[in-house]
Amino acid sequence: MQTLPTILLFGLATSGIYALMAVGVALIYGVGRIINFAHGAFYTLGAYLTYLYAVRFGLGWWAGAALAILSVAAIAIAFDRLLIEPIREREVIVWIMTFAFAFAVRELIVLTFGARPYSIPAFVPGSVSILGQAIAAQRLLVVAASVLALGFLWGFLYRTRTGKALRAVALNRTGAHLVGIPVQRAHAAVMAISAGLAALAGIVISPINVVTPDMGLEPLLMAFTIVIFGGIGSLKGSLLAALIVGYAGALVSFLWAPELVTFMALVVVFSVILVRPTGLFGLAVERA
Amino acid sequence: MSSPGADSGRKERLRPEALQPYAPLLLLPVVALLGWFGGQPLTITLIYGATWATYAVGYDMFSGFSGRVNLGYAMFPATAAYTSAVLSARFGVPPLLSVPAGVGGAVLLGAAVGALTLRIKGIYFALSTAIVPLALFQLTHVFGKFFGGEEGIWGVPPFFSDPRLDLLVVLAILGAAVAFSLWYVRSKAGLILRGIQGSDLTAQALGVDTFRFLFVSLLCSAGIGGAAGAYLVHFQMLVAPEILHIVTTLQIITFTQVGGPGTIVGPAVGSFLLVILNEYLRAWTDLRLFAYFAVLVLLLRFSPEGLLAPAARALARLPRRPAAGGRQGKAT
Amino acid sequence: MTPDGIGTGPALALQEVTKRFGGLTAVDGVSFSVGSGEVVGLIGPNGAGKTTLFNVISGVERVTAGRVFFRGEPITGLPPYAIARRGLARTFQIVRPFPGLAVLENLAVGGLSNRVLDFRGELREARARAREVAEQVGLHTWLDREATTLPHGSLKRLEIGRAMMMRPSLLLLDEPFAGLGGHEVEEVAGVIAELAARGMTLIIIEHKLRALMRLVRRVIVLNFGRVIAEGTPQDIAASPVVREAYLGEKGAARLA
Numbered sequence: 001m002q003t004l005p006t007i008l009l010f011g012l013a014t015s016g017i018y019a020l021m022a023v024g025v026a027l028i029y030g031v032g033r034i035i036n037f038a039h040g041a042f043y044t045l046g047a048y049l050t051y052l053y054a055v056r057f058g059l060g061w062w063a064g065a066a067l068a069i070l071s072v073a074a075i076a077i078a079f080d081r082l083l084i085e086p087i088r089e090r091e092v093i094v095w096i097m098t099f100a101f102a103f104a105v106r107e108l109i110v111l112t113f114g115a116r117p118y119s120i121p122a123f124v125p126g127s128v129s130i131l132g133q134a135i136a137a138q139r140l141l142v143v144a145a146s147v148l149a150l151g152f153l154w155g156f157l158y159r160t161r162t163g164k165a166l167r168a169v170a171l172n173r174t175g176a177h178l179v180g181i182p183v184q185r186a187h188a189a190v191m192a193i194s195a196g197l198a199a200l201a202g203i204v205i206s207p208i209n210v211v212t213p214d215m216g217l218e219p220l221l222m223a224f225t226i227v228i229f230g231g232i233g234s235l236k237g238s239l240l241a242a243l244i245v246g247y248a249g250a251l252v253s254f255l256w257a258p259e260l261v262t263f264m265a266l267v268v269v270f271s272v273i274l275v276r277p278t279g280l281f282g283l284a285v286e287r288a
Numbered sequence: 289m290s291s292p293g294a295d296s297g298r299k300e301r302l303r304p305e306a307l308q309p310y311a312p313l314l315l316l317p318v319v320a321l322l323g324w325f326g327g328q329p330l331t332i333t334l335i336y337g338a339t340w341a342t343y344a345v346g347y348d349m350f351s352g353f354s355g356r357v358n359l360g361y362a363m364f365p366a367t368a369a370y371t372s373a374v375l376s377a378r379f380g381v382p383p384l385l386s387v388p389a390g391v392g393g394a395v396l397l398g399a400a401v402g403a404l405t406l407r408i409k410g411i412y413f414a415l416s417t418a419i420v421p422l423a424l425f426q427l428t429h430v431f432g433k434f435f436g437g438e439e440g441i442w443g444v445p446p447f448f449s450d451p452r453l454d455l456l457v458v459l460a461i462l463g464a465a466v467a468f469s470l471w472y473v474r475s476k477a478g479l480i481l482r483g484i485q486g487s488d489l490t491a492q493a494l495g496v497d498t499f500r501f502l503f504v505s506l507l508c509s510a511g512i513g514g515a516a517g518a519y520l521v522h523f524q525m526l527v528a529p530e531i532l533h534i535v536t537t538l539q540i541i542t543f544t545q546v547g548g549p550g551t552i553v554g555p556a557v558g559s560f561l562l563v564i565l566n567e568y569l570r571a572w573t574d575l576r577l578f579a580y581f582a583v584l585v586l587l588l589r590f591s592p593e594g595l596l597a598p599a600a601r602a603l604a605r606l607p608r609r610p611a612a613g614g615r616q617g618k619a620t
Numbered sequence: 621m622t623p624d625g626i627g628t629g630p631a632l633a634l635q636e637v638t639k640r641f642g643g644l645t646a647v648d649g650v651s652f653s654v655g656s657g658e659v660v661g662l663i664g665p666n667g668a669g670k671t672t673l674f675n676v677i678s679g680v681e682r683v684t685a686g687r688v689f690f691r692g693e694p695i696t697g698l699p700p701y702a703i704a705r706r707g708l709a710r711t712f713q714i715v716r717p718f719p720g721l722a723v724l725e726n727l728a729v730g731g732l733s734n735r736v737l738d739f740r741g742e743l744r745e746a747r748a749r750a751r752e753v754a755e756q757v758g759l760h761t762w763l764d765r766e767a768t769t770l771p772h773g774s775l776k777r778l779e780i781g782r783a784m785m786m787r788p789s790l791l792l793l794d795e796p797f798a799g800l801g802g803h804e805v806e807e808v809a810g811v812i813a814e815l816a817a818r819g820m821t822l823i824i825i826e827h828k829l830r831a832l833m834r835l836v837r838r839v840i841v842l843n844f845g846r847v848i849a850e851g852t853p854q855d856i857a858a859s860p861v862v863r864e865a866y867l868g869e870k871g872a873a874r875l876a
Contacts, residue, residue, distance in 0.1 A: 035411065083589055092357050093592050095414075096545060099538050100584040107578035221422070228415065263426035266419050273416040274404055475738040476746070479721070483729045486718035489680065492700040493710055494730040495786055504736040550720075 005133045007250055013139045015246025016146025020201040021223035022230070022238040023153065024194030030170035030233055031190040034084060034094045038102040039198055039223060040216025045072050046199025047206040047215065048109055051118055061123055069199045076195030077188045084191075085184065102216075109213045117210035138207050145204045149197060150239070156193075157235075166190055170233075218262065222249075225265040229272050231282025241280060309470055312553045316463050319560075323455040331451045335523060337563040338458040339516045342465050344543045344555035346512030349469040350505050351541075352549040353478055355485030356406075359418035362536035363401070364510040365517025366421060366527075368394040372518040373441040373527040374434070383445055387518040394514025395507050402506040406499055409488070418534065425532040440528035447522050454523045461519060462556065465512045469552045472508065481505060542584060548594030557596055629692045631656040631790050631821040632677070632708075637686035639669075639676050639845075646672040648845035649686070656691075656789075659822045661832045661853070664842035665866050670825045671713060673842070674792050678710045679703040690790065701734070709788035713795045713825075715779045717767035724750050724763040726778060730785025750785065757781040757811050773804035780811055790821040797828045805831050833857070841865065 021039065028036045049071050054064030079101060087093050122138040129135075157163035168176040169186040177183050201219065209215065226245050230237030245268070249261045272279055323334040347361045372390030375381040381389070397420075405416045428435040435441065448454055472478060480501050483491045488498050521527045530536075547558025565583075569576040587595065630653035639647040646669045654660050662670050675681040677688055679700040687696045690708050704710075718726050724747060731746030754760045757777040762770065770778060776796055783791055796812065797805045809831055816822055816835065826832040833839075833853040841849040841856060843865040849856060856862055 083585065086589065087592055090592055091411075092541070093545065093588055095357075095359075096538065096541055097585060097588045099534075100542070100581050100588065103535070104578060104581035104585055107581060111575070111578060224415070228412075259426070259429060263423065263430065266423045266426065270416060270419045270423070273408060273412050273419075277408060277412045476732045476743045477736055477738065479725060479729060479743065480732065482721055483718045483726075486721070487716040489700070490712065490716050490718070490782075491729065493678065493680070493704055493712070494782055495701050495704040495734070496729065496732070497699075497701050497734045500734060501736055 005130055006135065007254055009130065009135055009139060009143070011247035011250035013142040013146075014250055015243045016143050017201045017205050017219065018222050018226055018246050019150060019239055019242035020146055020197045021219050022226040022242050023150065023235060024197045025223045026227050026230075026232070026235055026238045027166075027170075027190050027194050029227070030235075031166055032080070032084075032088075032187045033173070034088060034091075034098070036098050036191075036194075037095060037220070038079070038098040038105070039194070040220030041102040041105040042072050042076060042195040042198035042216075043202035043219055044109065044213065044216040045075065045105065046202035047120065047211045048113060048118075049199075050203050050206070051113075051120060051211065061121070065123070065203050068203060069196050072199035073192040073196040076191045080188050080191040081184075085187070088187075106213050113213075115213060117212045120206045120211060122207040123204070136208065138204070142204045142208070145200060149200055153193070153197070162189070221262065222265055225269045227279075228269050228277075229279050231279030234279070234281035237279055237281035309474065310467060312556075313463055313466060316459050320456060320459050323459075324452050328451060331455050333564060333567045334560075335451060335455050335458050335520075337560040338455070338462045339520050340540070340543060340563055341556040341559035342458070342462045342516035343513050343540045344547065344559045345462070345465045345469050345552055346509045346516075347537075347540050348544050348549060348552055348555040349473060349512070350481075350509035352544060352551070352555070353473055353481035353485065354502060354505065356502065357414045357417075357541075358506075358509070359414045359534070359537055359541075360401075360420045360422075361417075361509075361513060361540055362532055362534075363397060363417075363421040363424060364394040364513035365520070366424065366531045366536075367397045368514030368518035369521045369527045369531060370428070370435065370441070373444045373521050376522070377441050377444045378434075383447055383522050387515075387522065390518030390521075391511055391514040394510045394517065398507045398510030399503075402503045406502045406506065418537075421532040421537070422534070425529050428529045428532070435529075436527075438529065440526055442526045444521050444525045444527065446525050451523070454519075458516065458519060458523075461515050465515070466552060466556060468508070469512070472505075473552060477501060477505060545592075545594055546587060547596045551594075551596075554594060554596045558594070630654055630689075631658070631691060632823070633689040634677070635687045635689070637673070637676060637688060638684045639672055639681060640684040646845050647676060650842070650845070650847055651686075652840055652847060652850065654790075654821060654823060656821055657819050658838060659816045659836045660824070661836035661839040662823055662825045662842065663827070663829065663832070663839060663856075664848075668842040668865075669845040670842055671794055672845075674710055674794055674823075674825065678708065678792060704786050704788075707787065707789040708792070709783040709786040709790070710792035711779045711783050711794055711796065713798060715775045717770065717775060717778060719766075719768045721767055722764050723754065723759055723767050723770065723778060726767045727753055727759075727781050727785055730782050746785075750781075753781045753784050756784065756814070758807065772799050773801075773807065776800060776804075776808055777811060780808070780815075784815075788820065790823070791815065793822060793824045793826075795825055795827065797826055797831055809835060 021043065025036060025039055028034060028039070046068050049068035050061070050064045053059045053067045054061045057064070059067065083097060083101065084094060087097065122136065124137040124141045126137050127134045128137050128140060157167060165176070165181045166186050166189065168179075168181055169183055173183060176186070202216070222245065226241040227238055229245065230239070230241030245265065248264065252261050252264050319334060319338070323331040343361070343365055346364065347358065350356070351358050351361075368390035371393035372383070372386040375386035375389055376383050401417065401420055405413055408416060429437050432438075447457070473481070480491065480496055483496065484498050484502065491498050517531075543559040543562050544555040546562060547556065548554030566580060569579055633653040634651050637647055637650045638645065648669075650673060662673070664670055672681065676683050679695070679698050679702070683696055687694055689695065690703070690706060695703050695706065695708070718729065727750035728743065728746040731749045732742055735742075751760070751763065754763055757780055759774060759777055759781060762774060767778060780793070780796065793812065796808050800808060805828065812822065812824070812835055824832060824836060836853060839851060839853055839856040840847055841862050848865055849859050849862050851859070
């Protein structure tokens with residue numbers, strides 16, 4: 001487990017998960033103008049709902065996963081419409097609200113499933129040999145899923161009218177409103193997409209890590225680290241930062257200790273904020 | 289009706305009207321009596337209520353007035369707690385000395401964090417302050433042998449064996465915190481903090497060294513949180529890293545929000561209410577936490593100004609505030 | 621604060637002041653002086669760099685090059701609050717009243733020192749002085765109103781009042797008439813004329829040229845960050861260079 005190909009692949013898989021989360025956080029901030037501390041809840045719900053549909057409802061893993069992603073997207077829309085929209089302008093209250101929602105979801109999960117860890121079998125079992133190293137096929141699935149999802153997202157945002165409308169809202173909300181773009185629907189749409197990506201991340205990684213009620217905390221933290229590092233407002237920045245952080249994390253984990261990864265991320269973010277708050281590609285717009 | 293001149297100023301200070309905002313402090317002896325005769329469980333609940341109330345007051349006197357949300361406020365009680373715990377449990381320093389040392393530790397941290405982050409605006413300030421307790425949390429694990437890691441530090445010497453005496457002390461700390469904060473925010477510092485919240489740039493154009501006011505206010509905020517945090521360690525006889533979780537600061541912000549930000553008294557009362565509610569819900573062990581957060585979500589959704597805001601403001605006789613936590617009035 | 625001296629030098633002197641934002645040069649080698657007690661107008665088309673120039677003088681932005689002297693002393697690079705305390709005050713084009721605070725409190729902020737802990741009742745004195753300033757700008761009936769509820773004309777007067785609390789010897793006014801109708805313009809012009817009569821040095825950015833020309837003795841014209849003309853209001857009104865700056869080459873030619 002020590003050689004370069006393993007590290008490269010692990011880093012790629014980690015980056016993929018982080019990218020899915022970070023891009024979601026970035027979109028919600030860019031278009032929805034809120035910092036969504038509940039993003040980890042979507043990630044966690046993805047995994048738990050998959051288990052629920054696949055096992056308790058007997059739908060099988062693939063159908064269960066698909067249904068779970070749709071469910072999480074629907075929950076996100078409801079969350080946005082019912083809880084966020086009425087207080088969207090009150091920044092601080094939105095922060096508390098998203099946190100409270102995240103914890104309410106967590107407690108609901110504990111009530112429904114209990115606090116014990118769950119195991120989900122790999123969607124793609126077995127391992128594949130790459131450059132002489134045995135790599136779990138699931139990890140390849142993670143990479144594939146991330147790349148596909150991000151690719152679709154990119155196509156959607158840059159090649160479709162709806163996507164362009166969303167980007168317009170991110171650039172200039174008032175202007176977008178004036179040209180007839182339904183801003184409220186844009187907020188809900190972006191929430192659904194981002195939550196769906198988070199759910200996907202939670203689902204594909206869960207056979208590798210165990211499923212616990214708190215599984216979303218670390219990806220949430222890393223997502224924020226990455227968005228700040230890459231620059232708030234820049235999707236390309238988030239992607240690049242996800243790669244860098246993903247690989248740095250993999251290296252730190254191998255060379256020193258897994259516990260240090262979080263600390264490293266925190267140090268990175270803090271330094272970025274102090275030295276260059278706009279991050280790698282961020283807009284130099286003062287949102288104060 | 290004020291008129292210029294120091295003489296009439298002195299007369300004003302002695303008039304009862306000047307003391308009216310401090311009237312809520314009269315509730316403290318009432319709480320003390322309740323705790324003294326109400327039985328041990330109540331006493332302990334009130335100790336936690338008073339401690340969280342002090343945290344909330346410390347948080348509110350800075351963030352509630354300047355509008356700079358300190359998402360990492362837990363770092364202050366936590367640093368004071370760990371400092372006092374390490375000094376007294378590991379080095380045998382008497383608690384009477386280790387508690388003030390803890391407060392000193394919190395204030396020093398406040399100075400360091402303030403120097404680094406206060407010049408940063410907007411959400412970046414909130415994010416950078418949020419990071420500090422997270423990093424400190426990691427440190428307690430990385431230096432596990434010294435800080436006790438996951439377990440924390442046990443065997444911290446208590447002050448008293450009777451919790452009722454602890455209650456008196458924490459109520460005294462709360463009283464001092466409220467009295468100081470009320471004075472502070474009613475003095476020029478409070479006015480300037482409100483101005484900074486409105487527009488840092490305009491305040492500077494009016495000669496205000498905004499960094500200095502924010503810095504000193506942050507130090508006071510740290511000291512208040514530190515005092516309660518350091519004392520609590522000697523009641524609990526332990527400190528655990530959970531205190532550094534983002535949840536702690538979130539709780540404090542929640543209590544502040546429920547009580548009404550920018551009123552000092554509101555957050556204190558809000559804290560007592562929610563701590564007692566939390567205890568009351570303990571009977572429903574399973575649903576408790578869910579119910580708690582669900583109630584919170586509803587409160588935020590339907591009562592964003594804070595439940596107690598109008599009452600608290602009337603009590604403290606502070607002028608009407610704009611919509612709390614909002615972007616209104618910031619840009620035109 | 622420095623005492624009001626009888627200076628022989630200019631109140632304000634700019635030497636080759638330049639401000640660049642990345643690739644954009646907003647202020648390009650601007651030099652001029654303003655004598656004590658002068659009332660000067662600063663005009664130019666939108667985007668000419670007038671407000672940026674004010675920002676640089678008042679310390680809100682740092683110069684890229686050049687120096688600024690106030691009453692003979694260099695103030696380049698000082699923070700805005702330090703410059704304000706020396707007696708160089710400014711108003712903002714978009715007034716941001718402090719929300720949640722009454723008019724009286726909004727004014728009082730300018731009368732406070734930077735000592736954080738107040739044991740001397742500074743706030744009381746500041747409020748008293750704020751009352752006097754409110755009289756001067758005509759806001760004495762609005763003292764208890766929450767500042768954000770003021771009508772636009774009163775907001776502009778609040779802005780001037782706030783600056784006056786700094787006891788400035790030089791006041792930079794950024795579009796004091798913006799958004800005001802005829803009657804309100806008269807009111808604000810009256811306040812400004814009062815200040816001029818009392819010997820305050822004023823530099824005024826304005827687009828409402830008729831109202832401005834009645835107040836000022838000298839006009840400086842900016843375009844693309846450079847001074848393109850300087851002179852009395854009559855000279856400027858007649859200047860073809862200025863006409864071209866506002867109307868463009870073709871527009872000026874059409875008028876000629």
